[in-house]
Amino acid sequence: MEDQLFFAKDVSYKMFKIVFLIIFLFSFYLSAQQKFIEGLEDIPSYKEMKYVEDSLILFDKIDGRYVSSESKGNYPLYEVKNFYKKILPNLGWKVERENLFSRGNENLELEFRSIKDETLIVFKIFPKY
Secondary structure, rough: OOHHHHHHHHHHHHHHHHHHHHHOOOOHHHHOOEEEEOOEEEEEEEOOEEEOOOOOHHHEEEEEEEEEEEEEOOOOOOHHHHHHHHHHHHHHEEEEOOOOOOOEEEEEEEEEEEEEEEEEEEEEEEEOO
């Protein structure tokens, strides 16, 4: 009887380790999947859109920060616009007008361009006046 109990505890402990490892690896995989806009680490990138090399401009001044960064990808313009229109309010950004959001002492302006089959987004953060 005691051998069976030891065997059950041993199997239970091994199963616990396996389940823990699976959960840990899965959560690591999910966190690695989410990408963010270069220079704006709290704004997610839409699907597999790519950072435009050398597009990041960053100034930290007394009155606030000025950031500009660009991403592009092969996605329909309306799809990308809808994503940011829905996700940004969930991240604390308040809609001021189309493509202009505010949070705290900052404004976030999104500029969308369609170039051939690609959508280009310019993200601009600047202080409120």
